Amino acid sequence: ALCVLFDITNTEQAGKVIENTPTTTFGIPCIYPQIPNIPPYHNNAVWPFVEAYWTRASAKVGNTKSVEHGLASIIRAASLFLTNKENMVAETGDFMGTEINSDRQLWSVAGNLAMVYRIFLGMDFQPDAVFFKPFIPQKYTGMRSLKNFKYRKSLIDITIDGYGDNIKSLSLDGKLLTANKIPGNISGYHKIHIQMNNEIAQPGGINLVETTFSPETPNLTVSDSLLVWNSIEDAKIYRIIKNGAEISKTKDTRFRIPRSDHYSEYQVMAVGKSGQQSFLSQPVSVVSRQHTILMEANGEDISNDYPGFYGFGYIPITKQKNKNVNFPVYIPRSGKYALDFRYSNGNGPINTNNKCAVRSLFLNGRRIGAVVFPQRGDRNWTDWGYSNSIPVNLPAGDHKLTLEFQRPDENMNYDINAALLDQMRLILLGYE
Structure with missing residues (x-):
């Protein structure tokens, strides 16, 4: 919708976007298809304010069918719920079942x-004028009025008659205007009457579909050069991805990969019988141990209470403790390395909240990037994984890598910006 409203698309593209984007019975969903096993909020949900943007975009391209569907979605929800809810379940059109919701939600209001203002009256507020370009489907034909509309230094009563995609005439205080606008410096009390053309050039169409779900995302593991994943219901085939490119397809739930000294990342995607694809699995890294350097995290309050860590223990990194963690490392041969950190973060679930830990990474005193430690499960401190990876060129010799909390590393929570830090990992990508 925003691509259409802000003219990122050309005229032909805009029309195709509105006609072809999947729309469900109760409105335009935030995403399509839906993700299995994720409660309705952004997933499997229709948001009235998103529907409003979509309806405005539909009016801009003159798609009557889409405008009617958008109006029905918004009006139906407000009428049945007796308030402007935040969202509703795409499958049922009901607010019951959504993960979070509220009454009188401002963006829904x-x-x-x-x-009213943007569709039926077609008001477009510019610095020097208000332009009018109403779009009224024939089903909504009739006389409408908006009284005591305050615009800058004026108070205006507006009436609009008929239906259509264009204005036949517009009068201000009984005087016909040559342009469909009023000046921005207008003041005092005024009356505007708009007569529509009672014509619709193109009825348009929508891509009305059922609310469907993509296949589940495979859970991928690797052991002794064998990729193994769980069987996904309704999957007809699995795509094997290496370093971002497909290398094979299989109906099995395991795949033998060739041994190699080079670092590689593998993922698996499930393809359903309808052709819908799952998300790519979490990547697994395949690298020889001789090309990996592991460094234990060392600092204040070393602990081993939560199982699953490597080595002798782990340390907490908070805004108060271990704000600077140093990793002295010797590089035997110059090369390009991928650098990441093994950690756990049980401060929240994986799908919401704002307690992701963030730190700045320094190489010999020079900042080289940001390291992100996302939440891995609410109060689940035994789920260990790796941060984002930062590529770095390291010449042979001694270096000091420092993980440091700085002001730009604040997250949205502000109070909690913490994780448990286990190890730093350097993986050789190639020699210089």
């Missing part, structure tokens, strides 16, 4: 009001 704004979206509902926009259907």
Whole structure:
């Protein structure tokens, strides 16, 4: 919708976007297809304010069918719920079952009001004028009025008659105007009457589909050059991805990979019988031990209470403790390395909240990037994994890598910016 409203698409593209984007019975979903085993919020949900943007974009391209569907989605929800809810379940059109919701949600209220101001009246507020370009489907034909509309230094009563995609005439205080706008410096009390053309050039169409779900994301592991993953219901085939490119397809749930001294990442995607694809699995790294350097995290409050760590233990990194963690490392041969950190973060679930830990990474005193430690499960401190990877060129010799908390590393939570740090890992990608 925003691509259409901000003219990122050309005219032909805009029309195709509105006609072809999947739309469900109860409105335009945030995403399509839906993700299995994720409660309705952004997933499997229709948001009235998103629907409002979509309806405005539909009016801009003149797609009556899409405008009617958008208006129905917003008006139906507000009428049945007796308030402007934040969202509703895409499958049922009901607010019951959503993960989070609220009454009188401001952006839903704004979206509902926009259907009057932006669609039925077609108001476009510019610095020097208000332009009018209403779009009224024939099903909504009739006389409408908006009284005591305050615009800058003026108070305006507006009436609009008929239906259509263009204005036949617009009068201000009984005087016909040559342009469909009023000046921005207008003041005092005024009356505007708009007569529509009672024509729709193109009825348009929508891609009305059922609410469907993509296949589950495979859970991939690797052991002794064998990729293994769980069987996915309704999957007809699995795509094997190496370093971002497909290398094979299989109906099996295991795949033998060739042995190699070079670092590689593998992922698996499930393809359903309908052709819908799952997300790519979490990547697994395949690298020889001789090309990997592991460094234990050392600092204040070394602990081993939570199982699953490597080595002798782990340390907490918070805004108060271990704000600077140093890793002295010797590089025997110059090369390009991928650098990441093994950690756990049980401060929240994987799908919401704002307690991701963030740190700056320094190489010999020079900042080279940000390291991110996302939440891995609410109060689940035994789920260990790796941070994002930072590529770095390291000449042979001694170096000091430092993980440091700085002001730019604040997260949205502000109070909690913490994780448990186990190891730093350097993986050789290639010699210089």
